[in-house]
Amino acid sequence: MDFVDAALDSVWPAELRTDRLLLRPVIPEDADLVRELLTDVRVRAYLGGPASHERVASRQAAYPATAGAWAVVRVADDQAVGLASIGPDHRCEGRAEVSFQLLPSAWGHGLGREAVSAIVSWWTAVVPGGGPVVAVTQAANVRSRRLLESVGMVLVDELDEHGARQCLYTRGGDEDDSDLRWVRLIASRRDEVERRRGAQARATAAGRRLPGDLTVLTADELAQLCPARHGGYGRICARAAGHTPDLHLGRAPDGAWIAWLTSRAP
Ligand SMILES: CC(C)(COP(=O)(O)OP(=O)(O)OC[C@H]1O[C@@H](n2cnc3c(N)ncnc32)[C@H](O)[C@@H]1OP(=O)(O)O)[C@@H](O)C(=O)NCCC(=O)NCCS
Incomplete structure (x- = not known):
């Protein structure tokens, strides 16, 4: 109630x-x-x-x-x-x-x-x-x-x-x-929540455009991905290097693409 x-x-x-x-x-x-x-x-x-x-x-x-x-x-x-x-x-x-x-x-x-x-x-x-x-x-x-x-x-x-x-x-x-x-x-x-929600949805959509198996990427393509582990959970981020620090993209344990937000810089 x-x-x-x-x-x-x-x-x-x-x-x-x-x-x-x-x-x-x-x-x-x-x-x-x-x-x-x-x-x-x-x-x-x-x-x-x-x-x-x-x-x-x-x-x-x-x-x-x-x-x-x-x-x-x-x-x-x-x-x-x-x-x-x-x-x-x-x-x-x-x-x-x-x-x-x-x-x-x-x-x-x-x-x-x-x-x-x-x-x-x-x-x-x-x-x-x-x-x-x-x-x-x-x-x-x-x-x-x-x-x-x-x-x-x-x-x-x-x-x-x-x-x-x-x-x-x-x-x-x-x-x-x-x-x-x-x-x-x-x-x-x-406003802040909605901005973040929009950014999260855009990042998740970008993830869907990546191949399911990142190992098929060429060395050059892989080098484009963000090399850092971000945030409190140390998840691997699969976004391009140099992306906005607070928004990251990676794999959930079930293999689905997820985007997450953290205020921590890479
Ligand atoms: C919204 C609604 C209640 C306003 O009614 P209202 O009588 O215009 O509102 P008020 O009580 O503020 O009265 C103000 C008017 O009374 C006049 N008035 C006369 N004697 C007054 C007095 N003793 N004290 C104050 N105002 C007085 C004011 O001059 C003013 O008139 P005006 O609008 O011509 O300038 C009415 O239009 C309505 O029921 N609308 C439909 C439902 C709706 O839209 N609800 C809002 C969404 S929840």
């Missing part, structure tokens, strides 16, 4: 109150609200379009059983006007993601920002070990981005997902604010 789930379980069910809203756990009687939100063309404009009948039915069943899923109730007339949730961010273990949607009739009154601000503050101040919180929204979703920026969230990363450019926001604050530092660190590490 992700520790976001564990943190949520320790405080759920929870109700949040703001000046104009009550956020209460979703109940089966919210089924019409769920259907309206999931099938509204405007609400779904940046969320992949209106959901299918099957998807609506599965969400109607799932929401009341989901820790971190609230109905957003306008206190003045006791109307449920939206849904908001916090839960594990599937992109990164240990990170929470907040999401929100209101019926169009409730837009333009600052209710979305009131709900999101309450959730982020609650998560940060009240939930033990909740970890950093992010929100991801399409770059083209101007209303949503304005909302996030108005509650002090900061754009820290961009990614492509569901066929669209997405902006990743996290809770801002002081320069040494932990969420900001943490999420920026993950973003920079992801």
Whole structure:
């Protein structure tokens, strides 16, 4: 279990109150609200379009059983006007993601920002070990981005997902604010991991172009190969001499070509 789930379980069910809203756990009687939100063309404009009948039915069943899923109730007339949730961010273990949607009739009154601000503050101040919180929204979703920026969230990363450019926001604050530092660190590490993964795949592909039996290589060809033993395991590297020091290619015990990475120079 992700520790976001564990943190949520320790405080759920929870109700949040703001000046104009009550956020209460979703109940089966919210089924019409769920259907309206999931099938509204405007609400779904940046969320992949209106959901299918099957998807609506599965969400109607799932929401009341989901820790971190609230109905957003306008206190003045006791109307449920939206849904908001916090839960594990599937992109990164240990990170929470907040999401929100209101019926169009409730837009333009600052209710979305009131709900999101309450959730982020609650998560940060009240939930033990909740970890950093992010929100991801399409770059083209101007209303949503304005909302996030108005509650002090900061754009820290961009990614492509569901066929669209997405902006990743996290809770801002002081320069040494932990969420900001943490999420920026993950973003920079992801670049590094992906660069390395790409390099590893390219090196493995290069290995497949070498003959299975290196002894068929001529002396000249063999002389082109890297003569060093690299890294902590002392594996024999079969790449050309003078290659980038951190990426090596050789044989696994089962004979398959493998590429490996080490920060040690040959
Ligand atoms: C994202 C969404 C909740 C934003 O709704 P919203 O009402 O525009 O957002 P806010 O709560 O920030 O309200 C801001 C608006 O209320 C106005 N407002 C009126 N009274 C206000 C008050 N007391 N306080 C603050 N703003 C107020 C603001 O001027 C602003 O209007 P503007 O957009 O014309 O400038 C809504 O567009 C939505 O549900 N979209 C579909 C779902 C979605 O895309 N979700 C995001 C991905 S998770």
